[in-house]
Amino acid sequence: xxxxxxxxxxxxxxxxxxxxxxxxxxxxxxxxxxxxxxxxxxxxxxxxxxxxxxxxxxxxxxxxxxxxxxxxxxxxxxxxxxxxxxxxxxxxxxxxxxxxxxxxxxxxxxxxxxxxxxxxxxxxxxxxxxxxxxxxxxxxxxxxxxxxxxxxxxxxxxxxxxxxxxxxxxxxxxxxxxxxxxxxxxxxxxxxxxxxxxxxxxxxxxxxxxxxxxxxxxxxxxxxxxxxxxxxxxxxxxxxxx
Amino acid sequence: xxxxxxxxxxxxxxxxxxxxxxxxxxxxxxxxxxxxxxxxxxxxxxxxxxxxxxxxxxxxxxxxxxxxxxxxxxxxxxxxxxxxxxxxxxxxxxxxxxxxxxxxxxxxxxxxxxxxxxxxxxxxxxxxxxxxxxxxxxxxxxxxxxxxxxxxxxxxxxxxxxxxxxxxxxxxxxxxxxxxxxxxxxxxxxxxxxxxxxxxxxxxxxxxxxxxxxxxxxxxxxxxxxxxxxxxxxxxxxxxxx
DNA sequence: CGCAAACTTGATGGCCGTCAAGCAAAGTGG
DNA sequence: CCACTTTGCTTGACGGCCATCAAGTTTGCG
Numbered sequence: 001x002x003x004x005x006x007x008x009x010x011x012x013x014x015x016x017x018x019x020x021x022x023x024x025x026x027x028x029x030x031x032x033x034x035x036x037x038x039x040x041x042x043x044x045x046x047x048x049x050x051x052x053x054x055x056x057x058x059x060x061x062x063x064x065x066x067x068x069x070x071x072x073x074x075x076x077x078x079x080x081x082x083x084x085x086x087x088x089x090x091x092x093x094x095x096x097x098x099x100x101x102x103x104x105x106x107x108x109x110x111x112x113x114x115x116x117x118x119x120x121x122x123x124x125x126x127x128x129x130x131x132x133x134x135x136x137x138x139x140x141x142x143x144x145x146x147x148x149x150x151x152x153x154x155x156x157x158x159x160x161x162x163x164x165x166x167x168x169x170x171x172x173x174x175x176x177x178x179x180x181x182x183x184x185x186x187x188x189x190x191x192x193x194x195x196x197x198x199x200x201x202x203x204x205x206x207x208x209x210x211x212x213x214x215x216x217x218x219x220x221x222x223x224x225x226x227x228x229x230x231x232x233x234x235x236x237x238x239x240x241x242x
Numbered sequence: 243x244x245x246x247x248x249x250x251x252x253x254x255x256x257x258x259x260x261x262x263x264x265x266x267x268x269x270x271x272x273x274x275x276x277x278x279x280x281x282x283x284x285x286x287x288x289x290x291x292x293x294x295x296x297x298x299x300x301x302x303x304x305x306x307x308x309x310x311x312x313x314x315x316x317x318x319x320x321x322x323x324x325x326x327x328x329x330x331x332x333x334x335x336x337x338x339x340x341x342x343x344x345x346x347x348x349x350x351x352x353x354x355x356x357x358x359x360x361x362x363x364x365x366x367x368x369x370x371x372x373x374x375x376x377x378x379x380x381x382x383x384x385x386x387x388x389x390x391x392x393x394x395x396x397x398x399x400x401x402x403x404x405x406x407x408x409x410x411x412x413x414x415x416x417x418x419x420x421x422x423x424x425x426x427x428x429x430x431x432x433x434x435x436x437x438x439x440x441x442x443x444x445x446x447x448x449x450x451x452x453x454x455x456x457x458x459x460x461x462x463x464x465x466x467x468x469x470x471x472x473x474x475x476x477x478x479x480x481x482x483x484x
Numbered sequence: 485c486g487c488a489a490a491c492t493t494g495a496t497g498g499c500c501g502t503c504a505a506g507c508a509a510a511g512t513g514g
Numbered sequence: 515c516c517a518c519t520t521t522g523c524t525t526g527a528c529g530g531c532c533a534t535c536a537a538g539t540t541t542g543c544g
Contacts, residue, residue, distance in 0.1 A: 067388050070474050075388040089380065092373045097381050097479055131334045134376055138331065139339050141383035146309050146317040148390035149435030153532075184490065193391030198532055200492060232312050237339055395500075426522065440500055442524060 007034055007059050007109050014083050015129040017241055025123040032119070035110040039102050041182075046100035052090045054110040058082050061106025062182055065098045066190065076191035078140060079103070079164065079183075083171045088133050091116060104182040132239070139237040148193050151232075153202045156192040158231035161212055163238065165221060170240045181219035206230075249276055249301050249351050256325050257371040259483055267365040274361070277352040281344050288342035294332045296352040300324050303348025304424055307340045308432065318433035320382060321345070321406065321425075325413045330375050333358060346424040374481070381479040390435050393474075395444045398434040400473035403454055405480065407463060412482045423461035448472075 012029045015021060021029075036059070039045065045063060046052060058080050065077040065086060077098055080086045090096055091113055102108075120127040143163070147156045168179045185196040185203070192199070206212050211226045212219060221227055254271045257263060263271075278301070281287065287305065288294060300322050307319040307328060319340055322328045332338055333355055344350075362369040385405070389398045410421045427438040427445070434441070448454050453468045454461060463469055 065384075067384065069388070069392055073392050075391045077384050077387055089377050092370070092377055098384060128334070131376075134373075134380070135331050135334055138376070138380050138383060141380060141387060142307075142309065142319050142340060145319055145383060145386050145390060146311070148387060149317040149433075150311055150315050186490080191391075195533055196491085197493090197534080201532090204492085428522080437501055438523085439502080439525090443500090446524085 007036060007057065008032070010059060010083055011057055011109075014085070015126055017129075018132050018239075019125055019128065021125050021129075022123065025119075025126055028119055028123065032111050032115055036107065037110065038105065038107050041102055041105050044099060044101045045108065046087060046096050046098075048097060048099045049095050051094075052087065052096055053113050055085060055087050055090055055113060055116055056100075057109040057111065058084045058086065059107040059109055061108075062103040063100055063106055063108075064103055064187070064191075065100050067098050074190045075193070076187065077144075078137065079191070081164070081167055081171065082173065085133055088116075088130055089137075091120075091130070103187060136237075136239050139239065143237045153192070153194055153198055154205060155231055156194070157188065157199065157202050157206065158211070158227050159233055160188070160191060161219065161221070162227060162231050162233040162235070165219075166235050166238055166240060170238075177222070177224070178218050178220040180217065181214055182217060249278060249299065250274065252301060252325055253299055253351075256327070257368055259371075260374050260481075261367055261370065263367050263371075264365065267361075267368055270361055270365065274353055274357055278349065279352065280347065280349050283344055283347045286341060286343045287350065288329060288338055288340075290339060290341045291337050293336075294329065294338055295355050297327060297329050297332055297355060297358055298342075299351040299353065300326045300328065301349040301351055303350075304345040305342060305348055305350075306345055306429070306433075307342050309340050316432045317435070318429065319386070320379065321433070323406075323409055323413065324415065327375055330358075330372055331379075333362075333372070345429060378479075378481050381481070385479045395434070395436055395440055396447060397473055398436070399430065399441065399444050399448065400453070400469050401475055402430070402433060403461065403463070404469060404473050404475040404477070407461075408477050408480055408482060412480075419464070419466070420460050420462040422459065423456055424459060 008030045011032075012021065012026050015029065016026070034057075035054070039061075045056065048067065060082055063080045063086060065080070066074050067077060068074055078086075086100060087096060120130055140163075143159075147159050151159060164181075165174060165179055168174050173179065183191075185199045188194070188199045188203075189196040194202075203214055206227075207214070209226070211223050211230065212221050214220075227233075250272045253274075254263065254268050257271065258268070276299075277296070281303075287298065290309065302324055305322045305326075305328060307322070308316050309319065310316055320328075328342060329338060358372075362372055382405075385401075389401050393401060406423075407416060407421055410416050415421065425433075427441045430436070430441045430445075431438040436444075445456055448469075449456070451468070453465050453472065454463050456462075469475075
């Protein structure tokens with residue numbers, strides 16, 4: 001049942017990735033009232049402090065969570081790729097404490113909070129899956145705190161590329177050693193606490209050493225072991241099962 | 243009932259801080275098998291990757307969560323003060339992805355995971371309170387990501403001091419405009435991604451401008467509005483009710 | 485084809501790290 | 515009670531990583 005490519009099955013597979021869902025829960029997911037929208041690149045999906053009564057599922061494309069400082073600078077908090085559930089925490093909060101925006105043109109499914117709440121009340125396995133999502137998000141936040149606090153530009157960039165590669169691989173979106181890479185250099189900069197000028201120079205340095213190459217909206221990892229070593233990367237925090 | 247100073251009542255008050263607990267839930271909390279320990283300063287409580295079958299409640303003193311890089315440098319992820327529940331996420335994970343250590347000598351209560359699980363299964367208000375704790379932790383992580391990524395040393399320091407002051411105030415541990423400040427300059431450094439040398443200079447700068455003074459294990463906020471402005475601080479992420 | 489957005493590269497400077505030394509405070513043992 | 519050690523704080527000199535400013539160049543799109 002979870003073999004088709006429908007949005008429902010993407011969601012069911014994700015929620016059942018750690019512990020298999022009972023058939024009844026899977027059927028309940030298939031009955032969710034999804035509202036599916038295609039959203040252009042660089043559009044806001046969710047506003048900090050705004051109302052929210054739906055959660056969303058990324059079906060296609062990349063999005064990010066961010067916060068703005070009062071002087072207008074931006075800090076990206078997390079990227080989301082297909083399969084991710086970026087704002088599950090909204091189930092427990094009146095309004096989000098961050099903004100969410102598309103990076104690329106994206107296809108997003110919206111699900112009413114009320115339906116997700118009944119789902120998680122009725123099926124403990126699903127409540128458990130929601131906890132798991134929250135825990136992975138928090139662990140990723142912690143990994144970013146370490147990067148931002150204690151790594152230099154090369155290490156930060158390497159670490160982010162490792163993370164994105166493994167997350168994309170987990171949903172089958174890598175191809176050999178390469179992956180789609182829609183992030184602009186300013187996106188890297190806003191995620192890593194750098195300027196786009198310095199991201200540019202750092203990428204050049206990684207390329208010149210034959211570690212990773214970004215070309216034509218794709219990124220190819222030429223030497224995974226070197227990249228891992230530069231980043232001091234440990235994938236455990238992503239809690240990927242395979 | 244929640245007026246006495248017992249560990250049970252501290253816990254009951256914390257879990258009921260957003261939504262009042264039913265009397266039965268409060269009674270169940272009073273029946274939890276707490277193991278209370280006093281732990282010296284700078285001792286590990288929890289090891290990254292180690293086993294864990296208890297959650298803890300900070301009854302007195304300060305602790306922190308941290309991660310170590312392979313070269314031995316440390317990044318602090320979060321501080322905990324009395325009333326905090328630092329490792330609730332352990333309920334959903336076999337082993338923690340961070341270490342926890344005392345900052346000062348601390349009194350800590352340990353509660354078996356199994357008891358907390360039955361508590362949260364039986365009382366939805368408590369399950370809700372656990373979610374709330376997780377959400378505040380994640381929101382604090384995000385605030386730190388923004389600080390680490392986009393603020394300079396003065397702003398970072400000001401932001402952390404604002405956070406700690408409000409959290410201590412919420413549990414009645416401030417005194418006028420001052421609070422206990424057991425953090426060493428190396429602790430500030432490890433939390434803010436700086437060196438202790440630079441923390442020293444930055445503290446001096448904040449003091450010379452009459453904004454905040456650290457003296458004798460206490461910190462006095464001389465000009466809250468200036469401190470808030472330097473930090474661009476918005477307390478919303480702490481979700482303090484009063 | 486023309487405009488806008490993104491990328492690239494150079495020059496310059498500042499924030500903060502590193503190294504080093506001295507000082508202060510607190511605990512320890514004789 | 516006082517050398518002695520340890521830990522933390524303070525200050526100076528110097529240098530490097532990265533920000534800033536300022537062009538160009540390339541890419542993408544209508």
